[in-house]
Amino acid sequence: MPVHLTPNAIAAISAGDLNSKPLVQVIDIKLLGTQERYRFIVSDAVSCQHAMVATQLNDRIKTSQVKKGSIIQLTEYISSYYQNRKIIVVLNMETIILDSEIIGDPKPYVESGSTAQKALPNNNFENSVRDSNNYMISQESVRNVQSLRPTSHSGTSLNCGPNLRPTFHSENSVHNVPNFRPTVQPPYQPPPQYKNHGSIVKNEAPARIIPINALNPYQGRWAIKARVTAKGDPRRYNNARGDGKVFSFDLLDSEGGEIRVTCFNAVLDRFYDTIEGSLKPAQKNFNHLKNDWELTLDASSTVELCPDEDGSIPEQKFSFRHISEIENVDSNSIVDIIGIVISVNPSVPIMRKNGMETQRRIVNLRDWSGKSVELTLWGDVCNREGQKLEDMLASGLFPVLAVKAGKINDFSGKSVGTIHSSQLFINPDIPDSHSLREWFDRGGKDTASVSISKDIVPGGSKNEIRKTVSQIKDEGLGRSDKPDWVTVKATISFIKTDSFCYTACPLMIGDRQCNKKVSRSGNRGWQCDRCDQEFEECDYRYLLQAQIQDNTGLTWATAFQESGEEILVAQQRTCTC
DNA sequence: CCCCCCCC
Numbered sequence: 283m284p285v286h287l288t289p290n291a292i293a294a295i296s297a298g299d300l301n302s303k304p305l306v307q308v309i310d311i312k313l314l315g316t317q318e319r320y321r322f323i324v325s326d327a328v329s330c331q332h333a334m335v336a337t338q339l340n341d342r343i344k345t346s347q348v349k350k351g352s353i354i355q356l357t358e359y360i361s362s363y364y365q366n367r368k369i370i371v372v373l374n375m376e377t378i379i380l381d382s383e384i385i386g387d388p389k390p391y392v393e394s395g396s397t398a399q400k401a402l403p404n405n406n407f408e409n410s411v412r413d414s415n416n417y418m419i420s421q422e423s424v425r426n427v428q429s430l431r432p433t434s435h436s437g438t439s440l441n442c443g444p445n446l447r448p449t450f451h452s453e454n455s456v457h458n459v460p461n462f463r464p465t466v467q468p469p470y471q472p473p474p475q476y477k478n479h480g481s482i483v484k485n486e487a488p489a490r491i492i493p494i495n496a497l498n499p500y501q502g503r504w505a506i507k508a509r510v511t512a513k514g515d516p517r518r519y520n521n522a523r524g525d526g527k528v529f530s531f532d533l534l535d536s537e538g539g540e541i542r543v544t545c546f547n548a549v550l551d552r553f554y555d556t557i558e559g560s561l562k563p564a565q566k567n568f569n570h571l572k573n574d575w576e577l578t579l580d581a582s583s584t585v586e587l588c589p590d591e592d593g594s595i596p597e598q599k600f601s602f603r604h605i606s607e608i609e610n611v612d613s614n615s616i617v618d619i620i621g622i623v624i625s626v627n628p629s630v631p632i633m634r635k636n637g638m639e640t641q642r643r644i645v646n647l648r649d650w651s652g653k654s655v656e657l658t659l660w661g662d663v664c665n666r667e668g669q670k671l672e673d674m675l676a677s678g679l680f681p682v683l684a685v686k687a688g689k690i691n692d693f694s695g696k697s698v699g700t701i702h703s704s705q706l707f708i709n710p711d712i713p714d715s716h717s718l719r720e721w722f723d724r725g726g727k728d729t730a731s732v733s734i735s736k737d738i739v740p741g742g743s744k745n746e747i748r749k750t751v752s753q754i755k756d757e758g759l760g761r762s763d764k765p766d767w768v769t770v771k772a773t774i775s776f777i778k779t780d781s782f783c784y785t786a787c788p789l790m791i792g793d794r795q796c797n798k799k800v801s802r803s804g805n806r807g808w809q810c811d812r813c814d815q816e817f818e819e820c821d822y823r824y825l826l827q828a829q830i831q832d833n834t835g836l837t838w839a840t841a842f843q844e845s846g847e848e849i850l851v852a853q854q855r856t857c858t859c
Numbered sequence: 860c861c862c863c864c865c866c867c
Contacts, residue, residue, distance in 0.1 A: 517861075517863080519860085519861060519862095519863095521860090521861090523860060524860075526860065526861085527861095528860075528861045528862095529861095530861080544860090544861065546860055546861080547860085578860085614864080616864090630866085632865075632866045632867085633866080634865050634866075635865080635866090638865085640865065640866085642865080642866060642867095658865090658866080660865065660866095689864060691864095693866090693867070694867080699864075699865085699866095700864080700865090701863095701864040701865095702863070702864065702865095703864090704864090791863090
């Protein structure tokens with residue numbers, strides 16, 4: 283049975299239709315430059331138009347689930363602009379027919395009676411704003427590529443041009459949240475409740491509010507309404523690119539979309555006090571949210587507080603994993619867990635590598651999966667009334683503890699640690715918390731549970747990834763910028779005695795000394811390549827260089843001085859000579 | 860433009 287492409291699909295999308303889920307044919311696929319970004323030309327048999335493909339769909343193209351000639355259904359898409367041209371942004375699609383001859387003789391779509399297709403002069407904002415339906419002008423669309431960038435955990439990358447101008451509204455709470463579903467945009471009617479602060483365009487209309495999950499770099503002006511679910515502390519940095527300060531916060535909207543937002547320097551000064559976290563994060567961190575994008579505010583961004591509470595945006599979003607599942611979760615993963623606190627160990631002082639002393643406390647969490655896990659906490663943990671966790675246990679209460687963004691460690695079995703942006707919730711008012719309580723009180727308390735922690739492997743260390751010397755060599759471990767952590771059992775067969783220390787960079791990076799090896803610069807100074815700075819006096823660090831061997835081979839190993847007199851094998855360098 | 864995941 284022949285499949286018909288949806289008549290006038292391109293014109294309809296161009297006109298703003300977002301709901302018809304049309305069938306179109308992919309008549310061309312191009313990978314843009316070195317970016318991981320695909321561009322289709324899609325056709326309805328009469329007209330065709332360029333379509334940018336969301337990077338989460340890249341695999342479909344790479345694995346030939348969509349190819350030139352494929353007939354696809356556009357299930358989620360928007361119309362936008364790219365380089366002054368109207369384009370389609372494909373957010374999701376289904377392949378209907380993988381291989382097909384090109385249908386019809388499609389011509390590039392030209393809108394009739396519209397100025398939209400006419401290329402706008404660069405920076406001519408006035409022109410574009412007069413087009414009230416489509417003030418998402420191309421220049422802004424392109425610039426937004428930079429403000430919205432792939433998160434570091436996604437493999438995508440986008441080329442970031444200079445400067446950009448997103449418009450952004452963020453609220454702690456919102457009244458009258460529009461129930462947003464992309465539909466045909468009606469002619470603009472200014473909603474009375476939104477003012478436009480600091481806009482770069484005169485007489486500019488407020489941007490439309492869209493779901494966080496619909497954000498994409500090809501969008502023009504936009505706004506999101508969201509709750510601040512985490513707020514980091516401002517942090518200073520100093521690196522080869524200069525110094526500055528930065529802070530980040532997390533947003534959650536009424537549709538469950540989350541995104542991390544970052545501001546630097548003057549932008550930080552402008553927004554830091556405005557952003558109020560409804561919850562105080564225990565610690566701070568970088569991105570762990572389920573969003574391919576993160577957002578950077580700039581001087582033209584606006585943030586507006588919406589003072590009225592709105593229940594449609596939850597306080598926090600969790601994706602809990604059962605403790606039994608944690609056993610099979612990769613080390614260093616960031617997960618949400620919830621459990622009953624069944625024990626709280628006394629806190630013990632721990633000396634950190636930077637010389638600071640902190641208090642560590644281990645608690646045990648149990649859930650209905652029949653497993654328990656150790657959770658490492660730093661400092662005191664209190665509920666909203668200021669009652670400490672250990673005091674609650676001491677008075678016979680077994681509180682529910684939910685951990686947002688806990689980190690899985692595999693030291694001694696699997697355990698859970700916290701990272702800077704982890705958040706703890708004692709007896710949170712959420713369904714999982716109530717059902718856990720009920721399970722525990724109705725007999726779960728008396729059932730057996732097995733800990734997934736404390737399964738100490740002899741000789742195990744940080745990651746317990748045991749390698750032979752030949753595996754280290756074959757896999758090229760220790761050769762990249764970031765260290766690889768392995769455990770190796772070997773014999774020291776030779777110790778180098780002529781170099782027991784090296785000239786080290788004394789500059790501080792955050793709270794840690796750089797310590798990179800420095801070289802002579804000019805007559806009397808030293809130069810650090812990492813810090814890109816010169817200084818008169820260098821520091822000295824001990825190191826131990828040795829040959830180690832096991833029954834698979836021989837390699838060089840270097841032990842660096844981490845702090846004080848402690849020597850740790852921090853890095854493996856295989857000998858290439 | 861940050862990117863630091865604390866201790867065995």
